[in-house]
Amino acid sequence: MSIINFSNTRQMEGILDEISQVKELIESKINLSRTADREKRASLTTNKVMRICFIVGLSLTTERKEEDYKDIQLSATSARIVPSFFTMHDLSTLYSALLKLRYASLNIDWSQNAVLSRIIAAEMLRGRNYLLADNNLDSILYAVNNKVAMVKDIPALNLIIGNYGDVEMEATLDINSRDITNSQIIIAGATGSGKTNLLAVLMQQFRTLSSESQYPVNFLLFDYKGEFSDIQNNHWLSHFDVDRSCIIDPIEHPLPFTPFKDLTDRPINEINLYSSEMASALCSIDRVSASANMNNRLSEAIVEAYKKTEGAPITFNMMLEEYQAKMTDAGKDDSISSVLKQLVRANIFEEEDKASLIDDCYIIKMDGYPKDGPIAKAIVYFIISKLNNIYEQIEKQATNEDVVQIRHFSIIDEAHYMLDFDNRPLRNLIAVGRNKGLSIILATQNMSSFKSKGFDFYANAQYPLIMKQQTIDDKVIKDLYGVSGQELQEVRTAIAGLQKGELIIKDQMAFALGMGKKYKKINVTHLI
Incomplete structure (x- = not known):
């Protein structure tokens, strides 16, 4: 039968x-x-x-x-x-x-x-x-249940995101096959292009395929526009197998973890290196014009704060106190003390870890802060930095003959606010997070945002997804698709003709064969 x-x-x-x-x-x-x-x-x-x-x-x-x-x-x-x-x-x-x-x-x-x-x-x-x-x-x-031990199986994350063109053929993204070099996804699409729906489809797919397995893929979504955390969109959450308990509003409650490293029993050289990184970060998130003396003073303040905690995680308030103690006139703010005071007043982080960042799903409500302001940038920067700290501690992800484990996606909408400065934790997570199963989805409005002096996000992404654009950058198209002349014009025309909910993606087969169109058009599934 x-x-x-x-x-x-x-x-x-x-x-x-x-x-x-x-x-x-x-x-x-x-x-x-x-x-x-x-x-x-x-x-x-x-x-x-x-x-x-x-x-x-x-x-x-x-x-x-x-x-x-x-x-x-x-x-x-x-x-x-x-x-x-x-x-x-x-x-x-x-x-x-x-x-x-x-x-x-x-x-x-x-x-x-x-x-x-x-x-x-x-x-x-x-x-x-x-x-x-x-x-x-x-x-x-309450019936008696004789449990049978099941073999742990890593789910294959072959995400169905829509159909190719007008053909009834499923368009899929293979996220975790052994032959996939990385699992990063970047999305470029103007306002109204359908980015939010695409993010929801991606989340729905990897959660549906994994959430009941021994290897669930969790996520952390930075909800800049407040759409996913809006109570009127409550029905969206069921698509991702979560409920409102996953939503955190830092204005109401501090995020349930400390952003700072635990350096207990670590050598002083490691604390010195970390203090320099943190000092640079604090200057970057608000584009602070800090003199060399101010930067050194901040690094020293961070070291002094760690000495007082004997290596345990510090706080922004401790950094501020130590920094002010080294100022000539503590009553007169400079640019660094001003940023630190903003972070202290905002109270955006707990002083200790009260939740696991990668073992649960979280949606962080961000629409209460200016998108380009220091608080919003600090939330994203320091959480990504925290993920890097976790990356250093956890074991390599599980593998089998076919696929590798993906543990966690960090999803940053409006990512251009985090790409216009030297964001070392983000670059590091993208570059080395693969062998620990930590990955990134970045969404922004303009394709040119993914090209910076210090890092090429296109080159480090398995799937660049291009949606409707306000301006089309020929240099990005040339780098991304390896085209010029007539082929460049074809890609430009394809992007210009995209409607809401449509995208183009590199055609890897055409690249491998060196012939045919270098892109495919996808109609994204309408989910929300």
Whole structure:
């Protein structure tokens, strides 16, 4: 008997709303009624709830009828159930057998994708109805369970972001195959080009493919415009298998970690080097015109602060106090003390780590600060610096014969504010984060923003995604696509003709063969 092919199974329209009550009910039973401090509540992924409902539905022996599924509406946007939904724990054969058993009395053509998709949705609804009735959920949750150890499997992150041109062929980004040199993604698109939706599609894809596995890909999103953290867009969060507990507003609460290194028991030379880096950073984030004496004074202040903590992480307030102690007139601010005072007043970081930066997902609400101001820049700069500190401590990511583990994506929208100065932590994370599974998605308005004197972000990105542009930079096109003359004009024309939700991407096959168009056009999936 042949096994049912579950690939490309479509979702039911509104399935997330249909199962939301089950999700809330289960979470109410597995979480304590009260939590301490900022402890996060356990939150089930939507895929997990869908699978629970599906399995419970299949377990019921009630008679199946055609009217159970024939009128079910499938997703208007052709949203699919991810393949791992069926392959996880190698249960696809069991699902196939159970479906054929339950529907044996009906003449089902299991090769018809629409029919199969509707039947799977019907089983989810059947399971949902059962779980919400009487005390059925309790009887399942509290049943004795003989756990079977499963082999850990790294998910393949082949992100489906849309279709190529007008062809019904999926456009995918292979993020973690062994032969992929890095997992960095950069996006250039003018206001209104569809950048926000593209970011959401990328997040939805890598979370859907990984969040239920032993190797979830978490993210940290710097939400400059406040769109993802807006309560009116709450429904967006379910796409990423998170809830509002992941949103942090530094105006209301400090970010739950310290940005500074723990240098306990480290040699003084290491503290001296780190103090110089921090001094340069503080001057850069507000474009401070600091004399050599001021810069040295700040480095010395940082060293003195570390001496007082015996190497434990310091604070901006300690830096300010030590800096002022070295000033001729502490009552008269210079440019450095002024920046430090702004950071102290803003109180944007805790004095110790109270959460894991890469073991959870976070959306940092940034729209309360001027985008080009020192506070917004300090938040991004020091968190990326913190990721570099974590990078130094964690083990290399897991690998198997096919793929490597990706642990974490840092996602910076409006990234041009962080690219116009020597951002050493960002450059370092991009250059060396790959072998620890830490990666970056940068989105900005203009393609030229990714070219700077100190670093070529295009050369270090696996996937440069170009959306509609206000100005088209020929030099960037030449460097990126290796074209000139007529080919350059073709790429220019393609970019100029892009509409909202469209992008072009390098065609790696054309590069390898040295023939054909050097780009492909993608229509991005509409998600939000």
